[in-house]
Amino acid sequence: MGIPRALHYFRYFPFWKRLLEKLNVEIVLTTPTNKKIVEEGVRHGFGELCIPIKIYYGHVFQLIREHPDLDYIFVPRYVSEVKDTYFCPKFLSLPDIIKILPDCPKLLNFEVNVKEFPLSTSVIELGKQLGKSQTTSLEAYAAAKSYFEEYHKFLRKGASVIHALRLVVRDRPFTLPKRTKKSDIRFLLLGHSYNVFDTYINLDFQKKLEDQGVEVITLENLPEKLFKIPVIVNNKLRNYWRHEEEIMQAIRYFLIEGRDEIDGVIFLISFACGPDSIISELIMRDMKVVGLPFLDIIMDEHSGEAGLLTRIESFTEMIKRKKRKLELSKGIKAR
Numbered sequence: 001m002g003i004p005r006a007l008h009y010f011r012y013f014p015f016w017k018r019l020l021e022k023l024n025v026e027i028v029l030t031t032p033t034n035k036k037i038v039e040e041g042v043r044h045g046f047g048e049l050c051i052p053i054k055i056y057y058g059h060v061f062q063l064i065r066e067h068p069d070l071d072y073i074f075v076p077r078y079v080s081e082v083k084d085t086y087f088c089p090k091f092l093s094l095p096d097i098i099k100i101l102p103d104c105p106k107l108l109n110f111e112v113n114v115k116e117f118p119l120s121t122s123v124i125e126l127g128k129q130l131g132k133s134q135t136t137s138l139e140a141y142a143a144a145k146s147y148f149e150e151y152h153k154f155l156r157k158g159a160s161v162i163h164a165l166r167l168v169v170r171d172r173p174f175t176l177p178k179r180t181k182k183s184d185i186r187f188l189l190l191g192h193s194y195n196v197f198d199t200y201i202n203l204d205f206q207k208k209l210e211d212q213g214v215e216v217i218t219l220e221n222l223p224e225k226l227f228k229i230p231v232i233v234n235n236k237l238r239n240y241w242r243h244e245e246e247i248m249q250a251i252r253y254f255l256i257e258g259r260d261e262i263d264g265v266i267f268l269i270s271f272a273c274g275p276d277s278i279i280s281e282l283i284m285r286d287m288k289v290v291g292l293p294f295l296d297i298i299m300d301e302h303s304g305e306a307g308l309l310t311r312i313e314s315f316t317e318m319i320k321r322k323k324r325k326l327e328l329s330k331g332i333k334a335r
């Protein structure tokens with residue numbers, strides 16, 4: 001079974017991997033995103049599509065071209081994972097837009113829609129397509145769930161998703177890498193996982209920050225409890241996009257109790273992403289209230305290395321100077 005290393009991969013791959021392997025499926029992953037994948041995806045994706053969907057196309061084309069012996073491609077339909085929130089409509093229609101591609105192998109149906117049925121039902125349906133009994137599917141589900149919990153515990157200990165996914169792909173135990181560099185400042189890096197962790201399309205953004213002496217944390221490193229209570233804007237507005245809800249929940253924490261735990265916030269947004277464009281405006285207003293420096297970066301297939309580096313350098317330099325000035329004035333007062 002082919003799996004595109006794009007979109008939901010960055011969020012759910014550990015769960016799928018354990019589940020499918022327990023169902024006796026051999027997984028073929030695409031390579032990490034590269035120039036050819038992006039070019040092919042852009043050629044086939046129509047103009048106003050966001051770049052993550054175009055990249056997804058590119059990965060599917062790689063599977064079709066390089067693995068003609070595949071029985072299936074795994075293109076799940078994520079509708080709702082938590083009651084009261086939905087995934088972006090592009091996730092809802094993903095299997096429909098992929099199955100009409102020329103020479104596309106059969107898609108394996110896997111719909112996640114907890115508003116309508118529990119995840120275990122989706123897994124039983126998946127198992128049926130592979131000729132597995134309900135008992136076998138439920139055992140696979142329990143194993144996948146427990147592995148996914150272990151993976152998230154590891155992330156909450158501070159591991160980066162990029163590192164953790166590498167371990168998952170290689171079937172290695174979860175061990176933290178040794179920290180070699182000392183950081184002067186700490187940023188929260190926000191965005192959809194496919195924007196934050198696809199190092200080709202974001203031009204290895206996290207590494208660029210680390211090279212500037214920045215410690216980076218992402219949503220996945222934050223305590224689970226922050227994501228239990230919904231965000232209600234101005235006591236009346238409820239955001240119903242799943243990923244955006246998580247971003248807002250994280251921001252709420254740094255607005256209230258966690259203000260001093262970070263020095264700045266960067267939000268990576270895909271060009272033409274409707275949900276993100278709305279919440280980035282809300283976040284910017286909140287950041288002004290608490291005086292946290294905020295930078296939003298809009299990415300597409302034309303993003304350039306030099307321009308990005310200049311923005312990162314000037315943002316981090318501005319914050320480092322501000323911090324030095326503050327420490328200096330504290331020192332003078334103490335004397």
Ligand code: SF4
Pocket residue numbers: 050051052053088089090091192270272273274275276
């Ligand atoms: S949330 Fe935004 S970036 Fe993600 S698939 Fe939807 S439109 Fe594209």
